[in-house]
Amino acid sequence: MLHADRPTVSVAAGKGGTGKTLFATSLAVALNEVQPGQVQLIDCDVEEPNADILLHPQIAEREPVKVLVPEVDLDTCTRCGRCAQECQFSAIAVIRDAVLTFPDLCAACGVCAYVCPVGAIAEVERQVGIVERGMSPEGIHFVQGRLSVGDQRATPVTKATARMVDVNMISILDAPPGTACPMQESIESSDYCILVTEPTPFGLANLQDAVETCRRMELPCGVVINRDGIGTPGVTDYCTAEGIDILLRIPQDRSIAEAYARGETLAHSFPQWRDELVDVYDAVCKFLRSESTLTT
Amino acid sequence: MKIAVACADDNLEAAVDARLGRCANIVVVETDTMEFEVRRNPGALAGTGAGxxxxxxxxxxxxxxxxxGNYGPNSLSAFAAGGIKAYIGAGKIREAVQALVDGKLEPVQ
Structure with missing residues (x-):
């Protein structure tokens, strides 16, 4: 689903701490300079959202995210145990005469209610997180998801957050680290995935996982190398061999780390980076246009 | 009566496992005869919900x-609700079961 001339770009990485949020927020700020009020930043890292620290949005709306969990009518229940046998997450147990549900383990699949031979299980709503929307002082449309403290299953909240993509805007999705379900749920809403990595053997191993994930999802991807200049040439060699575009290199530079530690993006503290960041988005647009011409 | 014991192995001379949720096997012992059966613990490799x-x-x-040897909060609440008594034990399974029969084991509060 190509979003016309304003493709939605996700920013992901096979591991945490590579610079996803630094890059995503910097890209949003730089693009907002050239297209004021037309940029949306969506923080899908619902377990630890932190883009707000750099963008300082005023949150105006909050919507709860709810999932369906089982509620057992103990008078109707025959204690047959079918629900516990079928549940793949051990979220329901029949221990002798007692029936227990563990909502934090529940994946909300509904199989317990489906297999119950006497209809003793109802599915009831349970809040697992929140989606917040607002605006940064410079006019970036801001969305972030937040998983409830103590809850383990991020995916429903990620999904609800990623659903806030406005196709009429330039949307940047900041994905959670890794390549598991929440990451996939985030990048699925995008037209192109930018993978941020460090040029180290560790960075390369995680990048390979992330590239493989994108390829299986048939999502085009490119690479941003952060802390360029350290490590080994492995990442560059891999990208060359695999035909993956290296969109930007952010050098290992103490002043960038210092600015980030003060809560500033690249685009805020180093205006010279703005053009390069805008160029990254333009390169992505150009690539997607050429792809769609090729396939149609 | 039947007693279930967490175990990494498959016999009564093996040690009680330190954890219920992640132990490899659960040995179910009939205390009257000391006959036993070994059941593979589905929790051993479960992503979540092992207990x-x-x-x-x-x-x-x-x-x-x-x-x-120890329990997580989910298994303890399940045992409490179902009226199954949970005990802390260590050492050989045979001896731990005997200690329980003799009333020498500490139940979990």
Whole structure:
């Protein structure tokens, strides 16, 4: 689903701490300079959202995210145990005469209610997180998801957050680290995935996982190398061999780390980076246009 | 009576496992005869809910008490609700079961 001339770009990485949020927020700020009020930043890292620290949005709306969990009518229940046998997450147990549900383990699949031979299980709503929307002082449309403290299953909240993509805007999705379900749920809403990595053997191993994930999802991807200049040439060699575009290199530079530690993006503290960041988005647009011409 | 014991191995001379949820096997011992059967713990490799899966196995095996080195909160609440007594034990399974029969084991509060 190509979003016309304003493709939605996700920013992901096979591991945490590579610079996803630094890059995503910097890209949003730089693009907002050239297209004021037309940029949306969506923080899908619902377990630890932190883009707000750099963008300082005023949150105006909050919507709860709810999932369906089982509620057992103990008078109707025959204690047959079918629900516990079928549940793949051990979220329901029949221990002798007692029936227990563990909502934090529940994946909300509904199989317990489906297999119950006497209809003793109802599915009831349970809040697992929140989606917040607002605006940064410079006019970036801001969305972030937040998983409830103590809850383990991020995916429903990620999904609800990623659903806030406005196709009429330039949307940047900041994905959670890794390549598991929440990451996939985030990048699925995008037209192109930018993978941020460090040029180290560790960075390369995680990048390979992330590239493989994108390829299986048939999502085009490119690479941003952060802390360029350290490590080994492995990442560059891999990208060359695999035909993956290296969109930007952010050098290992103490002043960038210092600015980030003060809560500033690249685009805020180093205006010279703005053009390069805008160029990254333009390169992505150009690539997607050429792809769609090729396939149609 | 039947007692379920967390175990990494498959016999009564093996040690009680330190954890219920993640132990490899659960040995179910009939205390009258000391006959036993070994059941693979589905919780051993579960992503989440290991304690619940192990507790379900213990209940399905018909055990009235369980011995392990330690328990997680989910299995303990399951045992409490189902009236299965959970005990802290260590050392050889045979000796731990005997200690339970002799009333020398500490039940978990």
């Amino acid at each position: 619940v899966a192990a507790a379900q196995l213990v209940a399905d095996a018909g055990a009235v008490a369980v011995i392990a």
